Amino acid sequence: xxxxxxxxxxxxxxxxxxxxxxxxxxFTIFFLDRISKTKIVNDFNESAFFVNDFVNIDLIWNTGIxxxxxxxxxxLVYNLISTLIGSVILILLFVSFTSEKLEKLIFxxxxxxxxxxxxxxxxxSAVPDFIDLHYNSFxxxxxxxADIFITIGIITxxxxxxxxxxxx
Numbered sequence: 001x002x003x004x005x006x007x008x009x010x011x012x013x014x015x016x017x018x019x020x021x022x023x024x025x026x027f028t029i030f031f032l033d034r035i036s037k038t039k040i041v042n043d044f045n046e047s048a049f050f051v052n053d054f055v056n057i058d059l060i061w062n063t064g065i066x067x068x069x070x071x072x073x074x075x076l077v078y079n080l081i082s083t084l085i086g087s088v089i090l091i092l093l094f095v096s097f098t099s100e101k102l103e104k105l106i107f108x109x110x111x112x113x114x115x116x117x118x119x120x121x122x123x124x125s126a127v128p129d130f131i132d133l134h135y136n137s138f139x140x141x142x143x144x145x146a147d148i149f150i151t152i153g154i155i156t157x158x159x160x161x162x163x164x165x166x167x168x
Contacts, residue, residue, distance in 0.1 A: 019097055022108040029112025030119070033146040037120065040130045055133060060142050061126035082121045089114050106157050113149030 040059055049057040063078060089111055096107035120127040129147070133140040 018101060018104055022096055022104050025105070025108040026112040026115065029109065029146075029149050030115050033113065033116030033144065033149070034119070036145045037116070037128050041128050044130070054135060055131065057130050058132045058142060059128055059130045061124070062129045063126045078121075078125070082118065085114065085118055085121070089118060102160065103157075106153050106160065109149050109156070110153035113146040113153065116146035117144075117150075
């Protein structure tokens with residue numbers, strides 16, 4: 001059973017200034033992702049838009065997770081994956097509250113991107129991906145703004161742990 005002292009400690013943890021900044025960063029990333037996706041979904045026609053020799057804008061709907069992995073036509077699998085993603089976001093949010101500043105920043109970047117894609121999974125039943133990187137005939141997986149932040153967060157988290165182990 002939770003004592004009053006433990007409850008107050010958790011309450012203080014939730015209202016720390018760093019956590020406010022984390023929420024602000026999460027909201028900012030989520031907002032940037034929503035703006036980009038709303039613009040593309042509402043204003044984009046069906047043909048790819050040429051930006052330059054390396055980037056096209058080409059709207060596709062992703063029912064899987066990152067890079068189209070685990071794309072299934074059954075709603076049961078889709079809903080299970082969406083529930084798992086939501087659970088991971090909640091765990092990351094809790095871990096973020098108790099983390100140091102650098103990890104809090106990394107988790108906030110991850111959570112902001114993941115929330116953007118989870119929102120789409122819930123309201124569109126798919127995630128709109130539209131950034132197509134390519135070189136000649138080689139095309140990378142099509143992605144979106146949320147995917148950029150998720151990737152930055154994961155790479156930073158791995159690099160941080162890698163470099164800390166090298167320094168020690």
